[in-house]
Amino acid sequence: MQFRQTWQGSVYSTLLFPLVYLGAMGLGVGHLVSAHTGLVEGQTYLHYIAPGLLATTALQLGESESLHPVLAGLKWERNYHAAVTTPLEPRDVLWGRLSWLATRGLFTGLVYAIIIGAFGAVQSWWGLTLPLVAALITVSTAAPLMAYAATCEDDTSFAYIYRFAVVPMFLFSATFYPLSAYPASVRPIVQLMPLYHGVALARAAAFGHGSLGAIAGHLTVLLAMVLMGLWWGQRTMTRRLVD
Amino acid sequence: MRGQKGEPLTTKSILHATNLVKRFGDAEAVKGISFDITQGESFGFLGPNGAGKTSTMRMLSARSQPTSGTLTVLGMDPRTQGPAIRARLGVVPQEDTLELDLSVRLNLEMYGRYFDLPRAVVRERATELLEFAQLSERANDKVDQLSGGMRRRLTIARALISRPDILILDEPTTGLDPQARHLLWERLYRLKRDGVTLIITTHYMDEAEHLCDRLVVMDKGSFVAEGAPRDLIATHASREVVELRFGLDDHSPWRDQLLPLAERVEVLPDRILLYVHDGDDTLQKLHARGIVPESALVRRSSLEDVFLRLTGRTLID
Numbered sequence: 001m002q003f004r005q006t007w008q009g010s011v012y013s014t015l016l017f018p019l020v021y022l023g024a025m026g027l028g029v030g031h032l033v034s035a036h037t038g039l040v041e042g043q044t045y046l047h048y049i050a051p052g053l054l055a056t057t058a059l060q061l062g063e064s065e066s067l068h069p070v071l072a073g074l075k076w077e078r079n080y081h082a083a084v085t086t087p088l089e090p091r092d093v094l095w096g097r098l099s100w101l102a103t104r105g106l107f108t109g110l111v112y113a114i115i116i117g118a119f120g121a122v123q124s125w126w127g128l129t130l131p132l133v134a135a136l137i138t139v140s141t142a143a144p145l146m147a148y149a150a151t152c153e154d155d156t157s158f159a160y161i162y163r164f165a166v167v168p169m170f171l172f173s174a175t176f177y178p179l180s181a182y183p184a185s186v187r188p189i190v191q192l193m194p195l196y197h198g199v200a201l202a203r204a205a206a207f208g209h210g211s212l213g214a215i216a217g218h219l220t221v222l223l224a225m226v227l228m229g230l231w232w233g234q235r236t237m238t239r240r241l242v243d
Numbered sequence: 244m245r246g247q248k249g250e251p252l253t254t255k256s257i258l259h260a261t262n263l264v265k266r267f268g269d270a271e272a273v274k275g276i277s278f279d280i281t282q283g284e285s286f287g288f289l290g291p292n293g294a295g296k297t298s299t300m301r302m303l304s305a306r307s308q309p310t311s312g313t314l315t316v317l318g319m320d321p322r323t324q325g326p327a328i329r330a331r332l333g334v335v336p337q338e339d340t341l342e343l344d345l346s347v348r349l350n351l352e353m354y355g356r357y358f359d360l361p362r363a364v365v366r367e368r369a370t371e372l373l374e375f376a377q378l379s380e381r382a383n384d385k386v387d388q389l390s391g392g393m394r395r396r397l398t399i400a401r402a403l404i405s406r407p408d409i410l411i412l413d414e415p416t417t418g419l420d421p422q423a424r425h426l427l428w429e430r431l432y433r434l435k436r437d438g439v440t441l442i443i444t445t446h447y448m449d450e451a452e453h454l455c456d457r458l459v460v461m462d463k464g465s466f467v468a469e470g471a472p473r474d475l476i477a478t479h480a481s482r483e484v485v486e487l488r489f490g491l492d493d494h495s496p497w498r499d500q501l502l503p504l505a506e507r508v509e510v511l512p513d514r515i516l517l518y519v520h521d522g523d524d525t526l527q528k529l530h531a532r533g534i535v536p537e538s539a540l541v542r543r544s545s546l547e548d549v550f551l552r553l554t555g556r557t558l559i560d
Contacts, residue, residue: 078340084306085334086357086405087326242306243267 018115021053022046025176026119041178043121043207050121051130051202052175054112058105058134059195062141063166065101067158070149074240081241090237094146094230101142102135109134116206124208133205137198140222143229150236169195197221257282257409257440258303262312265298272298274464275312282408285441287451287458289546291554295464296444297337300413303442304334317408330358333402333410333439337417339394341386347397348373348382355404368404375430376400392423399430409440416450428453448546462554472546479552480544481506481518485525488514490537497534504528518544 026046033045040048073080073093080093088096109131116122122130145161152158173195179187190196197218204210204218258280265273273295280286288296301307302314305321305328314321316328342350348369355365373379376396386394395415402410415431416424431454435441445451451458452472459469468475485505489497494515501508504525505517519525522541529536 077343078336078338079342081336081338082340082354082401083357085304085329085332085336085402086354087330087359088357089326243301243308 015111015115017057018053018112022050022116022119025049025053029176046119047121047123048203049176050116050119051206052173052199054109054116054130054134054206055137055173055195055198055202056170056175057108057112058137059141059169059198060166061105061108062101062138063145063162065104066097066142066145067149067161068155070097070146071152071155071158074150075153080237084241090241091234093241094233094237097146098139098143098230102139105135105138106131108138113206122206124206126205126208129205130202133198133201136201136219136222136226137195140194140198140225140229143226143233145229147229147233147236150233150240169193173199175199194221194225255282256280257284257317258442259315260303260312261314263299263302263309263314264311265295265302265307266310272464273302276459276461276464276466277312278459278466278469280440280442282440283435283438285435285443285454285456287455288442288444288461289446289448289451289458289550290444290461291446293463294461294554296461297413299461300411300442300444304332304411305329330405331408333405333407335398335402335410335412335415337413339398341394341397341401343387344385346383346385347378347389350386350397351401351404354401358405360405365404368406372400372403375403377426390423392419392426395419395423395427396430399427403434407439409442410434411442413444414446415443416445416447424450448550452546460550460553467553468549475549476544476546479549482520482544483518483522484542484544484548485517485519485522486514486540486542487517487529487536488538500532500534516548518548 026049030045030049033040070080083093083096084090112134113122113127113130117127149158172190173193174190175195179190179196182190200210201215201218201222204215256279258278260279261277262275263273263277264271264275276295276299278286288299290296298307302309302321303316305316305325308322317331319328321328342353345353351369351372352362352365355368356362360368370379373382376399378393378397378400381389381393386397389397399410399412399415402412412431416427419427428450431441431443435454441454443450443454455472457469457471458475459466460475461467468479470478487497487501492512494512495510497515498508498510501515501517505519507518509516509518517525526539526541529539
């Protein structure tokens with residue numbers, strides 16, 4: 001069962017953000033980087049960061065669509081309560097919203113793949129899987145956050161999630177420089193961040209390299225987050241909608 | 244509308260509850276209620292806020308598990324057959340729970356799709372229901388732009404998209420202006436005539452008198468009375484009520500003098516109520532005793548008198 005949404009507004013931000021970012025970081029900072037260190041892991045700086053931006057946007061989509069809108073459905077507009085007066089169960093509400101977000105992640109990933117492809121950052125047929133990678137990142141972010149939102153009575157903690165989880169991950173998940181740039185003692189912390197695995201997957205897909213073992217590891221982390229979110233979310237949604 | 248309350252079409256039991264209990268932690272919201280609702284009947288739950296009406300409605304609509312007791316809805320057990328029960332119910336919750344960003348028509352169609360109804364069927368029914376709710380002209384407007392009365396009508400229309408056997412309405416007209424209430428009552432009456440079983444909670448007595456064949460008065464989780472509105476009035480109130488005002492801050496000194504004249508006397512801060520069989524006769528007796536109130540009003544007793552008597556307000560018999 002799918003949830004209909006208003007979607008027009010999101011198209012502009014989906015299209016505009018990557019262009020502005022690639023322009024500012026890739027061309028501006030990229031110019032400095034190439035002057036000083038040359039290529040990063042065999043890529044120009046612009047190409048190197050392009051898949052990371054795809055992954056970050058997919059993460060932000062998952063975050064922004066699973067906190068406020070979910071609490072609205074549960075508490076402010078209460079339309080989720082209407083859904084469970086039909087044959088639908090709380091888990092259907094959860095699955096419905098997640099499949100909708102997967103669709104949006106897929107669409108965002110497709111748009112991004114085309115844009116960064118136009119900049120030359122997609123260099124392999126594996127690039128065709130970029131929309132899937134984006135959808136997986138969106139869903140792996142959304143599932144646990146939706147479960148969490150269903151435990152909230154107000155939205156004060158949502159701003160902290162953005163400030164202390166989303167933004168640091170955006171900055172430190174090897175998005176703008178490789179993991180090897182960190183001191184060895186910090187690297188395990190970076191590797192704990194879900195977005196690190198999303199960025200690594202997106203890069204592997206765009207450039208068509210990366211060991212199978214590493215890719216399997218990244219996939220496992222993201223899938224585990226999806227499963228954990230579903231398990232937790234079915235509990236919190238059920239507790240919130242029926243008793 | 245008034246006075247046309249016919250017998251139910253059949254006497255088939257459609258909903259049956261025995262010793263139904265709902266507990267939240269230590270608080271007992273519903274304390275062992277039993278009732279039987281027959282097909283085509285219009286059944287009311289009256290009670291003040293916090294009486295347990297909404298908890299009961301949530302159990303009846305298979306959205307909340309009874310803590311104990313047995314409940315059968317349309318011959319099914321809500322514990323195990325929730326989705327199958329909900330497929331045949333229409334629910335109008337206390338709050339509208341509409342999708343504010345979507346159009347009026349989309350609200351109906353989307354809800355219909357939750358019942359797995361084919362798109363063509365949903366479209367056709369939505370058109371009919373927009374007509375029924377007098378919202379055809381607003382079909383493409385966002386719900387955001389509708390008035391409270393329109394939203395309520397839309398919520399009722401939405402509950403009907405699955406052609407339910409039972410329509411459960413939790414305080415359907417709370418917060419509406421008189422025009423909107425009367426329009427809603429008229430629509431509900433039409434549904435009842437078409438054989439839909441109505442289950443209504445309300446704290447408006449006139450609403451209960453208009454719509455319900457039978458009702459229960461609920462207070463603090465239990466039933467304190469049940470029956471047809473007229474029977475309840477006959478059992479728990481006198482035929483007429485005389486309201487006397489003496490222009491005093493405290494009317495209690497008059498109580499003893501008035502006691503012999505009425506079946507029951509109730510002293511309120513601003514007036515005294517005499518529960519009597521014949522109000523005009525009582526006024527004459529007052530006159531004969533030289534009791535001259537500042538104002539006197541004779542009226543028929545209503546369900547509200549029953550309600551207040553059963554659910555609280557200090558009384559002197």
